[in-house]
Amino acid sequence: MALNRMLLPARLESDREIREAASRLQANLVFIYSFDTAFFDTDAARPLTVITLGLSPTRKITAITTVSALLMETRTGYIYSAYEVTEREAILSTSRGAATTRPMRPARRQRSEPLPS
Numbered sequence: 527m528a529l530n531r532m533l534l535p536a537r538l539e540s541d542r543e544i545r546e547a548a549s550r551l552q553a554n555l556v557f558i559y560s561f562d563t564a565f566f567d568t569d570a571a572r573p574l575t576v577i578t579l580g581l582s583p584t585r586k587i588t589a590i591t592t593v594s595a596l597l598m599e600t601r602t603g604y605i606y607s608a609y610e611v612t613e614r615e616a617i618l619s620t621s622r623g624a625a626t627t628r629p630m631r632p633a634r635r636q637r638s639e640p641l642p643s
Contacts, residue, residue, distance in 0.1 A: 534547050586617075
C-alpha cells in the first residue's frame with residue numbers, strides 16, 4: 527500500500543511525518559527511499575574540439591545515481607535494515623552532442639544479487 531500525498535504535510539521535516547501518515551493507514555512497516563542523481567560534463571581537450579570543429583569525441587558525460595532506503599517500523603521508528611547502492615555511467619561525446627558509445631541508462635541497470643541486509 528502506498529502513501530497518498532493527501533496524508534502527508536506540505537513539507538517533510540523528518541521520518542516522523544511519514545510514520546504518522548503510515549499509522550493512519552494501519553501499516554506496520556514503512557519503506558522510505560530516495561534517488562540522488564548528478565550529471566557531470568567535462569571537455570577533456572578544448573583545443574582539439576576547435577581544431578576538429580567539434581567532431582572529435584572529447585566530452586566525457588558522467589551520471590552518478592545513488593539509491594538509499596530504510597525499512598522502518600511505523601510506531602517506534604526502529605530501523606530493520608538500511609540499503610544504499612551507487613551506480614556510475616560515463617560516455618564520450620562530441621561537442622555537437624553525438625554520443626560515441628552506448629546511451630546512459632544507470633536507472634535501468636538491474637542487480638543480479640540481492641541487496642545486503
